[in-house]
Amino acid sequence: MTSRRRFLRATGALAAATALGACADERAVRAFWLGDDSSAFDPPEATSIDPVSHVLARLTYGARPGDYARVRALAPSLDGAARAFTEAQLTAPRHDDSADRAVRRLEALSEPAGELFEYQPTLLREQLVSATLLRAVYGDRQLQEVMTNLWADHFNVDISKGDCRWLTPAFVRDVLRPNALGSFPQLLRAVVLSPAMLWYLDGRVNRRRSRDERPNENYARELLELHTLGVHAGYTQVDVMNAARSLTGWTVRARHESTFGIGRVEFDRQAHDDGEKVVLGERIAAGGGPRDVDLLLNIVTAHPACARFVATRLCRHFIADAPPVAAVDAVAHTFAATGGEIVPSLRTLFGTPEFGSARGARFKRPFHFVVSALRATGAETDGGRATIGWLERLGELPFQFPTPDGYPDEAEPWLGTLLWRWQFAAALAEGRIEGTSVDAATLARRAGGEEKLFAHLLGRVPSPMEVNAARASRSTLALALASPAFQLT
């Protein structure tokens, strides 16, 4: 068992370097937990990725200096330490002070939803991307950030469409993050009735005021295809139509139509098709009005295809591009048995032998690559324009994927990004990214030498070939960050 004190030590210390614009008391807190920036740390000593390095790689955006030793100390055995860390991440309180501190200066993002319309869209977009970066780099509850971003792909919204320019920050803050480790049905309901999704997939214009008016099926189709069941789940065009009818009347006040209450979600009974609907063989009685949406969501989330679909996405993200069937079965079982609770589903996932053995074999997506490099080097970053510029080149700007399927979560589409990865590695190591700094010499000294630094970056002792390459390259840090092993997680 992990004691309370140990738990605090693990998660609190992992918050670490909320280095950003740290005021004196933050520095003191940091020094208390981490020692100061010049303190030594012990990198992994095994020649292959051990269970502790594995959970650090998969449940977080990468190990920071000292993380390995801190997690390793959680239990006598490697497996025990990995389990303790996993449990701590699964059960950490939802509120994350460390991440909040890191994004404090991005003031627009804490405005009430209605107030967001007072801001320039470009400012909101930049602040949202910065905040996503900073939370991933400095947040303590790493798994919550990982899951928030996973749901951002699953429930993709493009900030460039219509009023999403103003509504997306609230979508992430009020819908995705608070529910990221909660209940899938609750998360889904919050998404379906969010102003951002009502805009992005045209739910706001899905109405049927007369028998002649045809509902807009856009959201209903994606609800079934991308958000809950998957395209081959066996639903029909009639199911899509009836799902769309069930959702008619939910709308959001648009900026170009309203002068007050912009962004407010409303149910317009006159625009709702209140007749009987049958979806996936289940009946939604006539006269349900605004309750139709709940009946519809109950039907789809209770469908076995939903458990499998969500389990497949989770297993792809945490295990492999081609998720092992046995793991998907296990996770889907827990998902169904708990009514779609995310934490127990993940607990099952992290306990599968397939998860345990899938080490160092997934290709990091660009955002993950950039964040893991910033974390591994203990970088101080403002998450500002220069860093965002690297995400542009690498092609993964949060909340800017145009189609509703979200950024692909597999290696293939990203294999063409090595050039910018190598450039980023060199730029970071050489301190050429404005607003971001890394002290390479101190980092190597703290790790106990260049080879130990390499071990810290890879989560295992480097091979002789890697050591030789580092020597030949003349910059261990740049080479390690650009090396094949660092592209993998």
Next chain:
Amino acid sequence: MTTFWSNGERDDRRTLVVIFLRGGADGLALVPAVGDDAYHVARPTIGIAARDAISLDDRFALHPRLAPLLPLFRDGALGIVHAVGSDDTTRSHFEAQDRMEHGGAGAGGWLGRFLRARDGGAHGALSAVAMGQEYPESLRGAPSVAVMRSLDDFAFAAGDAPMLRALATLYGADTGALGGRLAPAAHDTVAALDRIAALRAAPLRSRPGADYPDDDFGRSMAEVARLIRGRVGLSVATVDLGGWDSHFTQGTLLDPLMDRLARGLVALHADLGVEEMARVSVVVMTEFGRRVAENASFGTDHGRGSVMFVLGAGGEGGRVRARWPGLETRVLDGPGDVPVTTDYREILAPILRLHGVTEVGAVFPAWRPGGPTSPSPVSS
């Protein structure tokens, strides 16, 4: 396997260069309708007299400052479209640019969607380049975008020989990860870096006759030409030329801009040569045109229809295309603006097809050819 651009032999890719004139360029200054009496009536002070203008046909002429473009027009390399624009009626710079660059009210920009919709949509590190410091809205949603002023912005440290050799060794030996797909991806990357290094080592020399203006716009155009000639896999380049918001004494504002625009286009054409230009399309566009009548401070206010230029492939060069409504007060739009009789997407659609898009609806989802802004053609 991802097909990664890497060498000249494989990069037979076409390049689309989009020059955006920000601020709302006055189509009637760039290409005045000197053959219409109403033009001279509406612009007694700032109008271009027929004798000063460079005649293109019975009605239209080039502004004298655009005279360098005449040979390109005569050769059929340069096409001009008039009374063209978008369906945005706000006359707001922000709204109109936003709408035009997004290509309607959908998500992402039209160039971003283009890059995902075209056939053989393989995307490399330099497939999409935005010259300057801003990521333009038109490229939102692109698979990746390099925002740069010059290749020299990037100290290609990882291109340093020892680092590159070390990486090549490591990736070359790595056959297990990702089912062996990392090694070929790395091989292509090394080849690409070699190519970029060679480009950077060679002086940025342009062909004889390529006399770029010595300013940001000229340098951007020279850099675009260098990337095209260097065969780095460039599919889209965007270049901005701002400052067209001519409310006040517009001659002093527009004359130098027109000089720069004309010189930049002519230099790019000379630099690339006829053979390269066959696979390059250069589109010049602006968010809206301006009021037909001049205002009291010898400028013009925000309007609707303006001009587009298309240089190179897909340009239907050598003529001015327009469904010309005339400039009599009764035909003007709103407060007295050149009507939009051709939607800009109608001009872009065939160019997109030329650049590998089979389904134009994937790029302009809300647009239908022959929509309300496309009445039957009235040739000029």
